[in-house]
Amino acid sequence: MKAMRDGVLRFFDQDYEVKKEWYVTDSTKKMFYNSNVDLSSTLPVRWRDSFHCRMAPDPPSPQELPPPCRDILIEYSKQVTKLGCSLFELLSEALGLGSSHLKDIGCVDGLATIRHYYPASPQPELTIGARKHADNDFITLLLQDHIGGLQFLHMNQWVNVPFVPEALVVNIGDLLQLISNGEFVSAEHRVVSSSFGPRVSVACFFNTGMVDTGKIFEPIKELLSEQNPAKYWATTMKEFVRHSHSKVFDKSSMLHFRI
Secondary structure, X not given: OHHHHHHHHXXXXXXXXXXXXXXXXXXXXXXXXXXXXXXXXXXXXXXXXXXXXXXXXXXXXXXXXXXHHHHHHHHHHHHHHHHHHHHHHHHHHHOOOOOOHHHHOOOOOXXXXXEEEEOOOOOHHHEEXXXXXXXXXXXXXXXXXXXXXXXXEEOOEEEEOOOOOOXXXXXXXXXXXXXXXXXXXXXXEEEEOOOOOOEEEEEEEOOXXXXXXXXXXXXXXXXXXXXXXXXXXXXXXXXXXXXXXXXXXXXXXXXXXXX
């Protein structure tokens, strides 16, 4: 985990002339690097750089990855996938299903990693690290550092998520809410800016993103009954992610798919 954070810093600490070779804003690409992607005249403005890489189901070759974090990214992704499989077993059992159920229907088929770099902001009140949103995946495993800034919305109040050494934050995503028919609820969160920094984080999303796998996701039939009918429409992950990209600042994606 420390090596992964160090690798993120090595990449973002490079000279601009080196980093710009990786700069791509097209989110359909396997890898893309961008800065303040939604920068506008609306306050607060986003204050971060991000490097996205899809590691499954079609991982890049090692030569395609940035040298400063190449080896650790490959190893970290392997370890996160193992941990994700264990978590999905526990989540399956929590739903009263067989331990392999969520894995069998495709919840671990995809993994995307995003490395975020939040510079110290000279005016934190005018900037934001990440606006309020819920993740458009099954679960997210987040590695953060000691700078802090992550907040979750709980009972209409923003609650700080403290840094815990050698620990990861696990978020429930919108797609797990959909297939569990609301038994699990996705977590709305944001990242506030700070005058301290830089802050780095690594978010690992369990989904296949815009890759067209052809799989249909819908409320799990074993969880449904006359007293508990399906609350959401069936969807492909590609359709769900495409819609959520246009609604990233709220949970209207779930309202769109609600029956």
